[in-house]
Amino acid sequence: MNKLVVNLENITVVLPEDKVIIEKEEYDDLKQKANSGRYMTLNELLELLSVSRPFLINNILYRPSVKNEIDIEKNPKGFVKYPSSQGGKYLFLASKTKEYFEENFRKLLLEA
Template sequence: MNKLIVDLENITIALPETKIIIDRSEYDALKEDATRGRYMSLSDVLELLSVSRPWLLENVLYKPEIRRQIDIDQTKDGFVKYPNNQGGRYFFLASKTKDYFEQNFEQIFKL
């Protein structure tokens, strides 16, 4: 037997005022919208990926083949604004940054 059937016909479940039930598709859309149009700092990306600053710089941001894909000055599909000078700030478009690391995990970590 690989099913367990429970009859809940006369059972009421009360949710606390702080909880709601929504469809999975609506939840996913809300989650995605939460990062649309938002920017991340280098510190935010380091926290997201749980890697060190030197590792991220060496293995991602300074690699020419990756930079060509992500730098807004090198491609219209880019999502990273590199600093104009040493000590300047990086800016990352949050939604595309998360997507990029999800889709390219193996490529980045198989170094």
Template sequence: MEQSIKIQAVIPIPEDQILIEKVELERLKSLELQGRYWSMQDLEERINKKREWIKENILYKPKFKMILDVNNGGFVYYPEKKGQNWSFQANKMAHFLDKNFSEIFSS
């Protein structure tokens, strides 16, 4: 027969902090990005890569472009003329990057 001891402990939580479930934290992070758009500079900062690397390894890779391009129902505006800016729907781009992390960063 296995022996066990039951212990009860009280751990104080500072008033400036709270405990929440991991699922709730992810939901709150997602809400933070809703309705927000990233520029190319925002994306560079987010993934710590320069724009040329991002274009070559993500934005212009045919299989990713099919998903990303707004002209295909995606969430990335690809500039059509010189002087136009890139625009990324932040919450969807963040999800895409997380979901495809290993494929993007493995070569």
């Protein structure tokens, strides 16, 4: 049996004032928009990916094939601003960065 039917007639469910019910499609859309236009730092990306700084920098960000794809100075569709000098800051467009690592997880780690 993969279905349980419960008659909820004459039952009132009271939600706490800090809770709302929305459709899943709207929820997914809100989650996606939450990262739209937001920048991430290298530390935020390291926390998201749970990898070490040297691993991310040496094995992914500076791999020529990856850098050519994601660096805003090398590709108009890029989404990473590499530092202009040693010790400078990286900036990552959050929405595209998360999407890239989700879609390329296998490739990135197999080639690392």
